[in-house]
Amino acid sequence: MTPVLSVRDLTVTYPSGVVGCVDVSFDILPGEILGVVGESGSGKTSVLNAIALALPPTRGDARFDSPRLGSQAIFALNAQETRWLRQREIALVHQNPHRALNFDLSAGANVAEALLAADWRHYGRIRQRVAELFRRVELDLTRMDDLPGRFSGGMQQRVQLARALANSPALLLLDEPTGGLDVSIQARLLDLIRELSRDLRTAMLLVSHDLEVVRLLARRTLVMQQGRVVESGLTDQILEDPQEPYTQLLVHSMLT
Amino acid sequence: MTPRLEVHDLEKVFTLHVLGGKRISAFAGVSFRLHPGECLHILGPSGVGKSSLLKCLYRTYRPSAGRAVLRTEIGCVDLVSAPEPSILALRRNAIGYVSQFFAAIPRVSALSVVAEPLLELGTPPPEAHRLARAMLTRLDIPESLWECYPATFSGGERQRVNLARALVAPRELMLLDEPTASLDPARREAVLGLLADLKRSGTALILVLHDPIQPTLVDRSLVLREGSA
Amino acid sequence: MRYTFAFLDEQSKRSVRRALLKAVAIPGYQVPFVSRELPISYGWGTGGIQITCALLGPNDIVKVIDQGADDSVNALNIKRFFARTAGVATTTLTREATIIQTRHRIPEERLSASQILVLQVPYPEPLRLVEPRETETSRMHAEGDYGRMYVALYEDIVRHGEITLPWDYPTRINGRYLMSPSPIPRFDNPKLHLAECLFLFGAGREKRVYAVPPHTPVESLAFDDYPFRAESFHGRRCERCGSTDTYLDEVIVDASGRRSHQCSDTAFCLQRRANPALSRGWGHNRGPAPRREGT
Numbered sequence: 001m002t003p004v005l006s007v008r009d010l011t012v013t014y015p016s017g018v019v020g021c022v023d024v025s026f027d028i029l030p031g032e033i034l035g036v037v038g039e040s041g042s043g044k045t046s047v048l049n050a051i052a053l054a055l056p057p058t059r060g061d062a063r064f065d066s067p068r069l070g071s072q073a074i075f076a077l078n079a080q081e082t083r084w085l086r087q088r089e090i091a092l093v094h095q096n097p098h099r100a101l102n103f104d105l106s107a108g109a110n111v112a113e114a115l116l117a118a119d120w121r122h123y124g125r126i127r128q129r130v131a132e133l134f135r136r137v138e139l140d141l142t143r144m145d146d147l148p149g150r151f152s153g154g155m156q157q158r159v160q161l162a163r164a165l166a167n168s169p170a171l172l173l174l175d176e177p178t179g180g181l182d183v184s185i186q187a188r189l190l191d192l193i194r195e196l197s198r199d200l201r202t203a204m205l206l207v208s209h210d211l212e213v214v215r216l217l218a219r220r221t222l223v224m225q226q227g228r229v230v231e232s233g234l235t236d237q238i239l240e241d242p243q244e245p246y247t248q249l250l251v252h253s254m255l256t
Numbered sequence: 257m258t259p260r261l262e263v264h265d266l267e268k269v270f271t272l273h274v275l276g277g278k279r280i281s282a283f284a285g286v287s288f289r290l291h292p293g294e295c296l297h298i299l300g301p302s303g304v305g306k307s308s309l310l311k312c313l314y315r316t317y318r319p320s321a322g323r324a325v326l327r328t329e330i331g332c333v334d335l336v337s338a339p340e341p342s343i344l345a346l347r348r349n350a351i352g353y354v355s356q357f358f359a360a361i362p363r364v365s366a367l368s369v370v371a372e373p374l375l376e377l378g379t380p381p382p383e384a385h386r387l388a389r390a391m392l393t394r395l396d397i398p399e400s401l402w403e404c405y406p407a408t409f410s411g412g413e414r415q416r417v418n419l420a421r422a423l424v425a426p427r428e429l430m431l432l433d434e435p436t437a438s439l440d441p442a443r444r445e446a447v448l449g450l451l452a453d454l455k456r457s458g459t460a461l462i463l464v465l466h467d468p469i470q471p472t473l474v475d476r477s478l479v480l481r482e483g484s485a
Numbered sequence: 486m487r488y489t490f491a492f493l494d495e496q497s498k499r500s501v502r503r504a505l506l507k508a509v510a511i512p513g514y515q516v517p518f519v520s521r522e523l524p525i526s527y528g529w530g531t532g533g534i535q536i537t538c539a540l541l542g543p544n545d546i547v548k549v550i551d552q553g554a555d556d557s558v559n560a561l562n563i564k565r566f567f568a569r570t571a572g573v574a575t576t577t578l579t580r581e582a583t584i585i586q587t588r589h590r591i592p593e594e595r596l597s598a599s600q601i602l603v604l605q606v607p608y609p610e611p612l613r614l615v616e617p618r619e620t621e622t623s624r625m626h627a628e629g630d631y632g633r634m635y636v637a638l639y640e641d642i643v644r645h646g647e648i649t650l651p652w653d654y655p656t657r658i659n660g661r662y663l664m665s666p667s668p669i670p671r672f673d674n675p676k677l678h679l680a681e682c683l684f685l686f687g688a689g690r691e692k693r694v695y696a697v698p699p700h701t702p703v704e705s706l707a708f709d710d711y712p713f714r715a716e717s718f719h720g721r722r723c724e725r726c727g728s729t730d731t732y733l734d735e736v737i738v739d740a741s742g743r744r745s746h747q748c749s750d751t752a753f754c755l756q757r758r759a760n761p762a763l764s765r766g767w768g769h770n771r772g773p774a775p776r777r778e779g780t
Binding site for chain 1 (some may be wrong): 270271272274315316317318340341343344363364372375376422450
């Protein structure tokens with residue numbers, strides 16, 4: 001099976017000299033959720049941002065294979081091509097909805113923005129698709145025209161999800177999607193993500209500091225420390241039989 | 257008949273870096289052959305590594321040495337060295353695992369829990385739910401509980417949901433670690449009956465069971481002793 | 486006091502004309518220019534005035550209107566400024582003018598290939614409504630990434646059932662750049678499309694000029710199922726000339742608060758009173774003026 005994303009030797013060094021990540025390699029297979037776990041400073045966010053095409057890597061290649069576009073080397077694209085990918089094929093759900101949503105626009109408008117960026121120009125059909133997405137993420141349709149500020153944190157994340165899924169991207173990137181949410185809300189959101197993964201077969205990269213989140217969603221996981229991948233394997237194996245010293249430390253401290 | 261599973265000198269040693277690299281041997285030198293429709297019973301004192309053996313075959317644990325070659329319809333795979341995507345595919349299609357520790361996914365109904373393995377195989381939802389309902393009925397989970405969350409169930413009920421999930425899709429190899437642990441005798445019988453059906457349909461079973469051996473179910477035994485088989 | 490011809494020195498005028506040439510070469514694209522000091526503050530038409538000054542020659546005839554009227558204080562002041570500093574003839578007849586400077590309206594009468602309309606623009610950036618950062622709006626123009634403008638229109642329909650933007654209605658020029666047509670009512674937008682005259686836009690405070698050359702396709706943004714529509718005056722007519730196809734101002738006529746509607750383009754209204762058959766000839770009403778009963 002051709003991976004949806006194939007990353008080799010990804011290295012991100014910031015202009016300040018700070019190293020984000022070094023020599024990171026991994027594949028994401030169609031329909032799978034790959035977890036990336038690490039503490040802050042581990043490099044997981046740099047990896048995510050590089051794949052989201054939000055920052056240019058210092059070194060490395062990434063081959064992206066989508067049903068619509070075929071195979072592309074995504075770090076070698078020009079600004080227009082990059083924007084095309086970001087708007088239609090690789091969608092990012094931010095940790096903080098305030099960074100991602102426009103709080104001056106209705107929730108529906110936030111989702112519509114993704115469609116309009118993809119050249120949808122029929123208001124009725126846009127409304128229909130927004131409603132469909134709202135239903136998909138279990139948001140109340142009657143709130144479609146409300147401002148996001150009137151939504152709870154969990155609902156704001158659902159709006160983000162709806163927008164991310166609007167153009168049926170081949171790859172969904174989730175950055176601590178449940179960070180800052182109450183435990184019960186977290187659980188609901190994680191359930192939703194599981195369902196979406198199963199129903200839509202969208203490949204996902206899930207970044208989290210929380211092993212519980214990764215356990216629930218990801219079948220395979222990378223463990224990162226100080227910019228490098230320290231261990232990778234089946235999630236249940238990482239959690240129950242960690243091989244590397246750092247992984248053992250992480251697992252023992254997190255799961256007690 | 258060609259064996260379904262051939263295990264050669266399988267060994268598991270844990271290296272605990274948090275304890276300065278201390279090595280703990282779970283088991284060593286395990287070899288056996290298992291044919292379709294056969295049930296292998298793993299015996300031994302508590303803590304000797306029976307569960308670890310099953311987990312190694314499921315790849316929840318990384319075996320330290322040895323081979324475990326599984327013959328499926330598609331071909332032969334060494335479970336010890338196969339890449340993760342292959343293992344994940346095998347877990348979807350070919351190998352099942354039941355343990356007494358059921359990690360409940362919160363907020364998923366019992367019916368959905370049991371239907372999930374079928375949905376992952378691409379079974380259409382109506383059919384998947386029908387089979388799930390049949391399996392739940394077979395394991396005596398009342399209809400009133402089908403839409404409830406297993407986290408709220410009794411130990412025995414949770415165990416039976418766990419079993420239903422593991423057994424609902426056809427498997428070539430089933431790994432069962434104390435499948436009847438929390439069950440009363442009547443339900444225990446029902447489960448053993450289910451396992452007998454599995455055998456008849458060609459599934460190979462590896463069973464860790466504290467209860468007295470069922471002669472009709474178990475074909476062979478493997479005894480694990482401290483340090484080796 | 487003697488001024489340089491049309492107030493600005495020749496170098497300044499040349500630099501404005503260079504910017505204008507660039508603007509004409511890239512329809513709808515905002516060209517930066519160095520705004521000169523004028524005896525008038527920013528916000529009062531300095532952009533338009535600098536363009537007109539740069540273009541004026543001794544044989545030009547200038548018309549200046551504000552909100553459609555020749556006789557508003559601002560229009561009169563600006564017209565007098567041109568007359569004084571350039572000695573050019575001025576007129577209120579649209580047909581006679583070679584250069585027309587305007588704020589907030591495009592004249593009702595169709596302009597010809599030998600005429601230039603100079604529009605005063607307060608906020609040249611159409612995307613400012615949806616994006617405050619200049620770096621980002623630059624990128625959006627460069628990449629033709631205008632989805633967010635449509636989001637504003639979407640929200641408008643959600644809130645009001647239709648697109649209600651009354652003026653400064655965003656337009657797509659030659660299928661490429663998004664442009665603010667200046668605060669003209671949307672009624673006037675269709676006049677920009679495939680016109681024979683040259684449209685020049687000047688924003689003095691923001692220091693930008695842009696242009697719509699003759700015969701350029703100009704499309705007002707809309708959705709497939711919510712096409713662009715001009716304002717309707719619901720069958721009302723001008724009290725003075727009886728027109729039903731011009732942009733009407735609502736005017737409170739007397740102390741009792743009685744309202745009447747009158748053509749915003751006062752010069753055109755005068756002409757129509759004299760000649761009811763006078764056609765507008767452009768916009769959504771290309772062709773002869775409709776016959777009106779009883780006139």
